[in-house]
Amino acid sequence: MNFDGEDLSHKxxxxxxxxxxxxHFRGCDLTETDLWGASLAGARFESCVLDQTDFRKADLDGADFTGGGGMRIRFNDADLLDVTFTDVDLSSAQFGGALLTDVTFTGCRMIGAALTASRGTGFTVTRSNLTLANLGGCSLRGEHVEGVRFDDADLSGCDFTEATLSDCRLIGTRLLNTTFTGADLRGADLGQPDDARLRAFAGAVINQTQANAILAARGITVL
Known part of the structure; x- marks a missing residue:
């Protein structure tokens, strides 16, 4: 069934x-649309307005979201297996309790998004803005994370074991019980290298410039 440019808001x-x-939803307004528990496997959402759209408990396996988006989209307890988000605004989106397996976020605006308490084997994220996002307890184990801003995000309890972070920012990021064992952080901005952050980075690989900055912050000059 195709919906092309329709106003489906508040329905x-x-x-x-x-x-x-x-x-297939193309250019539709889905503001506050109720899709609770809907069967949307394989659905396509192209350049749709999704402000506060309710996808709670929906079956979105294999769905594709391209462009568009909105504030406070609710994906709580939904099934998102093999779902692709490309250039979507997911600011303050809620994924609590959702099944996230082989989900891909590319070029997304995810400021303030909440992925904590999600289930499944995880997701990949590339060239996206996760400033102020809450990823508490999520796993990015072994992933190549490229071009992602984690500024002031909560990564408490996250697993970055053997992950590679390139062109990423970790400025002001909360790293309580975050694991970076074997992670390659040479391409990341680690932020202010205080003692608490250094403990979180234990077991990770950093470059000489990063090491010099850490030592300089402690009054040590490397010649």
Whole structure:
């Protein structure tokens, strides 16, 4: 079923969607649209307005989101297996309790997004802004994370074991019980190298410039 440029805002759509069909939403306004528990496997959302759209408990396996987006989209307890988000505004999006497996975020604005308490094997993120996001307890183990801003984000309890962070920023990031064992941080801005942050980075690989900055902050000059 195709929805092209339709105003579907503030509507309850779950019962209108045939679970046997694949749905394509192009340029639609889905502001505060109720898609709670909807069957949306394989659906495509292209340049749609998604302000406060309710996807809670929806089946979004294999869905593709391109462009568009909005504030406070709710994905709580939804199934997101093999879902792709490309150039989507996911600011303050809620993923608590969602099943995130093989989910890909590319070029997304995820300021203040909450992915803590999500389930599944995890996700990949590239060239995205996660400033002030909450990823508490998430796993990016072994992932190549490129071009991501984690400024002032909460990464408490996250697992970055053997991950590679290139062109990433960790300025002001909360790193309580975060694991970086075997991680390659040579391409990351580590922020202010205080003692608490250094403990979090234990076991990681850094470059000479980063090491010199850490020592200089402690009054030690390397010649």
């Amino acid at each position: 309850a759509l779950s019962e209108r969607l045939d679970p046997e069909e694949t749905h």
